[in-house]
Amino acid sequence: MAKPTDLVQGTRDLSILRTLALQPMHGWGIAQRIRQVSNEVLQVHQGALYPALHRLEQLGWIRAKCGESENNRRAKYYSLTPDGAKYLRQEQAQWKRPSLAIGLVLEMS
Amino acid sequence: MRWYYKLPLRLRSLFRKDKAELDLSDELQFHLQNQIDEFVAQGMNPQEACHSALRSLGGIEQVKEECREMRRTNLIENFLQDVRFGFRMLRRSPGFSILAILCLTLGIGANAVVFSWVEGILLRPYPLVSHQERLVALSGTVRDERDETSWPDLLDLRRSCTLCEAVFVSNITGATLSIGERAEVTTGSIVSAIYFDAIGVHPILGRGFEPGEDTGRNAHPVVVISYHLWQTRFKGDPEIIGKTQRFDNVVHTIIGVAPEGFYGTFVGRAMEYWVPLSMLEVYDGGSGKLEDRGARWAEAYVRLKPGVTRNQAQQEISAIATRLEAEYPATNRGRGIKVWPLWETPFNHARHLLPTFKIMVVVVMFVLLIVCANVGNLLLVRSFARRHEMTVRLAVGAGRGRLLRQLATEGLLLSSCGAAGGILAAYWCRHALVLLFPGDAMYLPGQIDGRVLGLSSAICLIVTLAVGLVPAFQTRHLALADTLKTEASAVMGARGRAWFRSSLVVLQVTLSFILLVGATLLMQSLRNIRTTSPGFSTTRVLDTWIPLVAAGYEAPRAKTFQDELIQRVRALPGVEAAAYARAVPLGYGSFSSTSIAVDGYEPQPNEQPTAEYNEVSPDYFATLGIPLISGREFTRADDENAPRVAIVNQTMVVR
Numbered sequence: 001m002a003k004p005t006d007l008v009q010g011t012r013d014l015s016i017l018r019t020l021a022l023q024p025m026h027g028w029g030i031a032q033r034i035r036q037v038s039n040e041v042l043q044v045h046q047g048a049l050y051p052a053l054h055r056l057e058q059l060g061w062i063r064a065k066c067g068e069s070e071n072n073r074r075a076k077y078y079s080l081t082p083d084g085a086k087y088l089r090q091e092q093a094q095w096k097r098p099s100l101a102i103g104l105v106l107e108m109s
Numbered sequence: 110m111r112w113y114y115k116l117p118l119r120l121r122s123l124f125r126k127d128k129a130e131l132d133l134s135d136e137l138q139f140h141l142q143n144q145i146d147e148f149v150a151q152g153m154n155p156q157e158a159c160h161s162a163l164r165s166l167g168g169i170e171q172v173k174e175e176c177r178e179m180r181r182t183n184l185i186e187n188f189l190q191d192v193r194f195g196f197r198m199l200r201r202s203p204g205f206s207i208l209a210i211l212c213l214t215l216g217i218g219a220n221a222v223v224f225s226w227v228e229g230i231l232l233r234p235y236p237l238v239s240h241q242e243r244l245v246a247l248s249g250t251v252r253d254e255r256d257e258t259s260w261p262d263l264l265d266l267r268r269s270c271t272l273c274e275a276v277f278v279s280n281i282t283g284a285t286l287s288i289g290e291r292a293e294v295t296t297g298s299i300v301s302a303i304y305f306d307a308i309g310v311h312p313i314l315g316r317g318f319e320p321g322e323d324t325g326r327n328a329h330p331v332v333v334i335s336y337h338l339w340q341t342r343f344k345g346d347p348e349i350i351g352k353t354q355r356f357d358n359v360v361h362t363i364i365g366v367a368p369e370g371f372y373g374t375f376v377g378r379a380m381e382y383w384v385p386l387s388m389l390e391v392y393d394g395g396s397g398k399l400e401d402r403g404a405r406w407a408e409a410y411v412r413l414k415p416g417v418t419r420n421q422a423q424q425e426i427s428a429i430a431t432r433l434e435a436e437y438p439a440t441n442r443g444r445g446i447k448v449w450p451l452w453e454t455p456f457n458h459a460r461h462l463l464p465t466f467k468i469m470v471v472v473v474m475f476v477l478l479i480v481c482a483n484v485g486n487l488l489l490v491r492s493f494a495r496r497h498e499m500t501v502r503l504a505v506g507a508g509r510g511r512l513l514r515q516l517a518t519e520g521l522l523l524s525s526c527g528a529a530g531g532i533l534a535a536y537w538c539r540h541a542l543v544l545l546f547p548g549d550a551m552y553l554p555g556q557i558d559g560r561v562l563g564l565s566s567a568i569c570l571i572v573t574l575a576v577g578l579v580p581a582f583q584t585r586h587l588a589l590a591d592t593l594k595t596e597a598s599a600v601m602g603a604r605g606r607a608w609f610r611s612s613l614v615v616l617q618v619t620l621s622f623i624l625l626v627g628a629t630l631l632m633q634s635l636r637n638i639r640t641t642s643p644g645f646s647t648t649r650v651l652d653t654w655i656p657l658v659a660a661g662y663e664a665p666r667a668k669t670f671q672d673e674l675i676q677r678v679r680a681l682p683g684v685e686a687a688a689y690a691r692a693v694p695l696g697y698g699s700f701s702s703t704s705i706a707v708d709g710y711e712p713q714p715n716e717q718p719t720a721e722y723n724e725v726s727p728d729y730f731a732t733l734g735i736p737l738i739s740g741r742e743f744t745r746a747d748d749e750n751a752p753r754v755a756i757v758n759q760t761m762v763v764r
Binding site for chain 2: 026027028045046047050051054055058069071073074075076
């Protein structure tokens with residue numbers, strides 16, 4: 001299996017928000033989920049994940065709450081705020097157009 | 110972006126720091142635990158799994174620090190931390206701190222003092238006068254030379270100027286004020302009736318002048334007195350309004366008392382009273398000056414309407430002056446009217462002080478630059494001593510930005526202390542400018558207002574940047590491993606960086622040299638002025654001024670008084686000689702001039718030989734130490750009945 005590619009900042013935030021859109025999740029879970037969803041192709045560098053989460057929290061896009069994890073450990077669960085959801089929708093629309101276009105160009109050649 | 114998400118977060122990380130730290134720690138611990146579990150499940154032994162998990166996170170402290178960075182309140186928190194730390198550093202080396210703060214106090218204080226003077230004397234010269242930014246001075250011109258204006262011209266200007274809100278006269282004048290046994294010369298203003306309304310100052314007792322009180326010849330002997338005069342000479346008499354008082358031996362009715370802190374509108378003097386223009390004859394001599402368009406004596410101000418610039422006003426006023434030229438060619442040919450910003454007011458001390466202030470501003474800027482170089486150098490030297498500390502900070506995960514902020518905060522602490530000291534010094538020195546004019550009853554108040562404080566703070570910030578970041582420049586090059594390893598043997602920095610220190614020293618020496626040369630030249634010319642002989646003795650000679658007529662003496666009584674006074678003064682031990690003169694050399698009084706006819710000389714048709722003369726008493730030449738080349742001095746015998754005599758100077762004899 002090839003080593004997964006690190007996500008760059010803009011896409012990292014988006015991936016985090018997208019993951020949280022499905023359900024509230026703790027940091028570890030977010031990292032796992034991104035890897036699984038991208039078929040082990042993408043990963044969030046662990047050192048960068050937590051600063052990113054704290055930044056998104058400061059921006060008011062996600063909210064943190066304490067909870068119990070699956071294996072009964074105390075964990076910090078993050079969830080998407082309405083503002084975060086709005087931002088995600090905007091960015092998704094922004095993101096689709098160039099990626100669609102690049103897809104078309106690449107298939108042509 | 111909603112504040113109700115953010116505010117609790119910020120407050121939490123600011124005030125419940127321990128809780129936030131604990132949460133962060135827990136969160137990362139939870140992550141590590143999961144990672145270790147995963148690695149163990151993949152078949153690693155627990156210890157190996159622990160190391161791998163830490164490695165993949167990339168240093169737990171670094172991640173924590175980054176997370177803290179993300180909480181924006183870090184800024185405030187770090188700042189407070191830096192301030193505390195900075196104070197500790199200052200306390201640890203008190204010698205350095207005191208030296209640096211004194212230097213900065215000198216630099217910032219000198220600037221604040223000069224700014225307060227410029228503000229109080231040139232930019233906002235008239236306390237209590239409203240909207241001084243719309244006030245301009247006004248003078249006449251004759252063929253581009255400055256002259257005064259005449260009252261009829263001003264009246265025409267007031268009528269036709271659409272951009273002017275008010276045009277008013279405020280001439281300085283003096284009068285002898287006799288209260289009881291004492292007579293005293295006081296300085297006052299002779300003003301238009303609209304004066305107090307135009308400047309927005311309202312008497313605290315009684316009233317200002319009424320419209321029409323500036324017309325008629327000597328028709329309105331009324332006076333508004335200053336708060337100071339009211340308190341000192343009238344002992345704050347609450348029933349003062351309506352009482353009468355002699356000014357220059359003319360009875361005036363006191364109609365108002367100006368508010369405390371109002372000193373009139375003349376840069377350099379504090380006014381004690383104000384009288385309306387109708388009293389011009391009493392104060393200025395000459396008759397009919399108010400009606401005569403050719404009599405130019407008025408010193409005027411204009412209040413512009415809001416939003417009108419000086420240039421716009423000048424254009425309109427010039428057009429009016431041109432029209433007056435056409436209408437009254439006999440008196441107004443070649444004459445214009447010019448407006449001046451207050452700091453260039455041609456008829457008070459503003460004009461004399463402006464060049465001095467320009468020099469002062471340059472000098473204090475130089476001083477500030479030298480101070481910056483000096484303190485920068487001190488900090489730089491100290492930063493070498495702190496290289497190890499900086500290196501360790503970098504090594505344990507501080508960002509360079511964070512180090513920079515810390516250094517800037519330390520600089521800010523120093524310059525804030527300096528600025529506080531400087532402003533305090535400026536407050537003490539705000540009235541100190543008069544000390545440069547000893548013997549002259551000058552009134553030159555500095556003013557410390559928002560603008561002066563703002564400017565001083567701006568200087569403080571610039572100094573902080575200039576000074577605090579010098580050592581930051583140094584840390585920019587810190588190579589972690591090298592410095593840590595070679596710290597023991599490290600001396601004053603690599604050769605490559607020494608140029609920076611050298612250039613600071615060069616800058617400092619250069620600036621000091623320039624200042625030194627300037628100061629020496631100034632002292633030199635001052636000494637030349639002192640040692641140049643003006644032709645009379647300048648040491649051991651005192652002069653005074655006694656306006657007897659204004660105090661109510663008629664000619665014969667004045668003469669008796671003079672004779673008696675001079676006898677008594679001569680009798681004083683230590684007095685060699687005493688004399689009277691109408692005007693003293695280099696004094697304020699001007700010499701009179703008269704036309705002369707010399708025997709055997711036929712003047713050209715359009716030539717009118719005149720000579721300036723002075724009226725002096727016996728012993729005048731002996732008193733002033735002026736040598737007589739031939740002949741004799743006046744004596745007591747040269748009175749009204751003796752043949753008329755005169756003494757002429759060498760220039761006149763040669764001609």
